[in-house]
Amino acid sequence: MKNAIILAIGNELVEGIIVDTNSKYVANKLLDYGFKIIAIKTLPDDLEILVPEIKESLDKADLVVTTGGLGPTNDDLTREAISLATGKKLIYNEKLGEKILKKAEEYYKEVPENVKRQGYIFEGAIVIENPVGTAPGQLLKLGNKTIIILPGPPTELQPIFQKILKYLEKDNPIYVRRIKTIGIPEAVLVEKYKKIIYSRPDITVATMASYKSGVELRFSGKYSLKNEIDKIVQKLLEKISEYVYAIDEKNIEEVLFEKLKMLGKTVSFAESCTGGLVSSIFVNVPGISKVFKGAIVAYSNEIKEKILNVKKETLQQFGAVSKECVMEMAKGVSSLFSTDYSIAISGIAGPTGGSKEKPVGTVWICAYKLESNEYLYEKFLFKGNREIIRYKAVLHSFNLLRRLIHEEKKKNNN
């Protein structure tokens, strides 16, 4: 297996101004090409640090991918650092330079002089032009080592990297399976089924718990182990099917979208504490308009009453964070939008607003089917900060509707 190191370059990354999402993208792709990622290093725009790190990375790994530091401003030094570390010269490419200047004219009223820097290319490099911005990608061979140079903005990096990947030979591709669950803690899952999960030392197991996607088990190994990996996945599925919402690449909103599309059904949401997050995550799925009509974000009791038809007495007697309120919200939005299903969420995301009876993290969720007037509701007590409580509520909202549809199907089959 060949080793790869990713170098994410930029002061804004090491200083914590922005989160590096490129490395996740690049790592994921390289894995499919059979590379083992031995490190992702985030480094500042500083030649004294960059030059030795690039040298060292080329020593340790077969492939080094750099992201960022190709911009037109003075603090972008990746080109220079690679040149110093490898001894390879940068040569101005007239033709490319002209194209870059022309493109820059579309973007800028006055083209800044320093854009020209982006026309410098390494001797012998394969150049991939930038379909979005101006800095091109480059692939440079150095004996049996390879270095790939990518611009930092994700919209520019992704199409360039897609094209550059074709120049890498697939080396010992690996086989990967994923099982995604909601409702069972990571440690319980692993402890209870460790004999199945860790049954083969030649199969790599990664477990990970996330408030955005639940608990995931990931099995990987050489392609020749395909059957063995599939067997483990199959055995586990027989044990924990009630918790499994997806297998392999799909996430819960995609699973739910496909179920609804297959059934030819529509859905709407009534959101209080999640403030539109359920809806905004759902619309990330392309084609969602086939099943999704819309949502009401009812952030005040007045709106819950006026628009969602929640009774004044319900709010007075039980409060907005109650079974009764989410049931009325779900029915209200489903009727208003004429959708087959709906989900309603009301809770306390914090940091304030909690009480002894209803502490911060208390969230009521209700999934509803208009035709049969069926409700599936549950009360949760989520731990974490405001953001985490919200994301957990989203995850369990989708899961509750998945369960409502699932249970219905089971009933019909009996």
Place this chain on the structure above:
Amino acid sequence: MKNAIILAIGNELVEGIIVDTNSKYVANKLLDYGFKIIAIKTLPDDLEILVPEIKESLDKADLVVTTGGLGPTNDDLTREAISLATGKKLIYNEKLGEKILKKAEEYYKEVPENVKRQGYIFEGAIVIENPVGTAPGQLLKLGNKTIIILPGPPTELQPIFQKILKYLEKDNPIYVRRIKTIGIPEAVLVEKYKKIIYSRPDITVATMASYKSGVELRFSGKYSLKNEIDKIVQKLLEKISEYVYAIDEKNIEEVLFEKLKMLGKTVSFAESCTGGLVSSIFVNVPGISKVFKGAIVAYSNEIKEKILNVKKETLQQFGAVSKECVMEMAKGVSSLFSTDYSIAISGIAGPTGGSKEKPVGTVWICAYKLESNEYLYEKFLFKGNREIIRYKAVLHSFNLLRRLIHEEKKKNNN
């Protein structure tokens, strides 16, 4: 200035399953404590890689912070790697171990045996108990070097790191100022004002462009340069005030919240292509219910007509992505929710749905004031994928309302 290296440990990070957000958090805090981050390294759960990297990091930096790899499962190896790299022994702490087991009982119906591993502590380490999960944080002094060991889940890491920071002396604290802009490209900004921006070599400048927050300029230097940094910021503000939406820590939604709160005004949103994203980002601001009543996500024309009162003729004649439609949507939601202001967004986020006249990325946004029946609208053509187009629409939505309020204020002052 002391150097720091952050080691983010976990297969799920190097393999691109999840994005590392901890390093941004830790880096940001360390910066305020006067540390220079010379690298953030993301490493797999692999002793052969971890041990030499930990040794090397302790060689190069004064402070090494590790995050992750403290879980109860077999693939968590950070403790062992640090022990091997430093020669320090791990000792089981009975008292702490008992507490961890007790806490684990709250979480698990059957406590997994391997939770016990989290009770092992380094000889002489300062221990910070985990207020959320079970793995404690540790601070270990090794001569003039320091290593801080933190659990991976952000909700556990953050409160522990806050406490551990008190054991670090502030060393040469630095002074930081930020200017945040919308509407001027990074390269134009830098080229046009480079004489002001780069006027002092002892002041570090970072520029960064993000579709979530616009273009930011960040000036930092020793605390003794405070006056010089303030002067640069002041000079720039005089030149580019029309683009500046915030100074220093605030983001645009916080700026908008504060403006509305100060004026005692309320707002609602009517979202089409953003699908609830404007609303879900707005509610991240604590206390937002003082100004925010709710939103309508109208993902179909039917809902735009039925709930937002958009005229059938408007949709037929101009389409849903038009000035006329967002104007009616804005008025509709403002009337329905009885809010002083509103914002409406309708556009084509892609990947499909574009046409020659209205390509993917076309977004109409309208800010509205009910009392005076005033509209401020603008058509945008955003580049990027579905997610980026949406986030850009959110940013410009907030900015359009900020401008409407701002222009009104100017008028009143004249």
